[in-house]
Amino acid sequence: MEADNHKLTRRAAIKAAAAAALGGCTINGRENEFSVQPQQRAGRAQGKSPVAIVRAESYADDIAERIKKLLPKLSLPRLDGKTLVIKPNMVEFHPDKPIHTDPAMIAVAADIARELGAKEVIVAEGPGHMRDTEFLLEATGIGRACSKLGLPFVDLNLDQLEKVENLHGFTRLAHFYLPKTIVSADAILSLPKLKTHHWVGVTASMKNLFGIVPGRRYGWPKNVLHVEGIHRSIMDVVRLTPPRFAIVDAVVAMEGDGPVNGEAVPAGFVAVGSDLAAVDATCARAMALDPLAFPYLRLAGEVIGNISPANIELAGTPIDQITRAFVMPVTFPIEQLLKESARQGS
């Protein structure tokens, strides 16, 4: 099996090298250096960023109560009288792969939202690969969780659209069309599944927001976000629809060929915080990864918030108690393979 993998890797590497030989003449020919303007740093989180790590061996654990105990240390925004949109990850479904946010986490997020005073809670997602949202809601169990909790679900892919100017964006897109549910929400909660990702290394609370971009305009997959550069696109989407906070589902996470073809890993924790850069950097460290190794996390450290451990105040379970080395996708030792990302949907 190992020999097979090496063979496949070599073959893929040869193909990538051939593609690289034509680099600059393909539609994925964008350079990968970021020049950050002062206006792009304007919304960056200031001061230190608290992030809670909540140990959870199982979804049956009382995760919401454990988070509530840490709320005083987290400085999460109050949501009194506000409408909160919970954005889980429901990009695709496979019965043997932890691709989507576990449905138990919907109840956790709704509980925390109510604790923070939210008047109305909506669950919303624009699945990135499959058009059949009705199927995904049933197969993932997220539909049943919403029904049980009395929470409305909005398919962001087919929502009414609002044109939003992409001022000082990192991509070439002058504007995005975004779902009205998102644009008019008082607050957004990013509720991702923690996974390795073969194009960006780690996907957590920021990359999860690709699901906000509506399929009715951008398709299934939302390929323009890859063509424009995934790292740049993540920054634009986070800056245009800044979530108030994130709860990352890493009770069971994904390692290897994520975000859809990896393997389950019992990481056993949930990460919570209002600075998404700090939350995602902390998740990377819990995967025994250096956030600085990943361009979008480096960029997030400049324009979204803190990624340096010196500026992140951890609460809850000590990070060394939950840190485990995740198996990384084949793309990371072979960076030329990353050039394939524009033509790939996931």
Next chain:
Amino acid sequence: MSYSRLQKHWQKAVAYLASRCHEGSWPYKQGQGPSIESTSWCAVALGGDPALSRSATRHLLGSQNRDGGWSNLASADPAEPSDWSTGLALLALRLGRANLDDSDLRRAADDAFSRGLTFLISNRTELYTKPFGEMLVYIVKGPAALDYARGWPWTPGCFHWVEPTSYALIAIKPSSQAREPALKDTASKAQSFLLEHACENGGWNHGNNVCLSANLPPYTVTTAEALLALQDLGSLPAVLKGLEHLQSVAPAQRSVMALSWCALAFDALGQDAGQVLEKLVGMQRDDGSFSDSIFLSALATCALASTTAGNPLKFN
């Protein structure tokens, strides 16, 4: 299921869709602005109603962009390039033509259809930039390398994918202009793209059949869509394997979208769609709809039509 029972369900669905029409257009959901996709599917589903068909045609003509295509926004935006919904608008125009007794409107629709075809021919995925990328490929690999399979992107400047390519092929293959060399070549390259992107064990996903050397699994909806686009190539192994896959997963389907596409594909490929239609009619609501989504109700209505008024997606 008896023909008369299916017909009753179909008529109820048709009445529901007709009641949701607003000046020839339909939104995805009640209360929203119009969408080209929803309007196109409703127009296809209501093809037997000449007045609604004319009204939908007028809406489509009014929302055609200057580049000849359509964009799936609520209202036309001159600054916006056209997108994947062009294939669906062309499908609706092609099928609606039979209902146009007004010769001026028919001429306008024919002209819009031709301009839409021109948009499709000139807005396929280009894997290499012009002129330098193409020149380099020409020098390194020879002219044959530039004659590659290519379909359509969701949005301009992106890669090709199974769904927009299938929509466009379903729209253009049976058209009277399909024999013209440029369109014939375009369709041929697009179906090559589909055939090259079939999953290892049959069927299609969104277009990534292989990613980083891993074979990825097919999806139900995209498999049915690709089969409809390739229905005239029913003896090809990829089509046979795709059909076999669809037949294996169809009994487990429970969504309006999957059941509708399965029924349409089975019917077009001469297979029995009875079981999926039985499930589908079981999902119909009292008001005739199948979902809060008008677009999905339109798809279901098209599926029911396959055994009543005739499958609108079947090539003659």
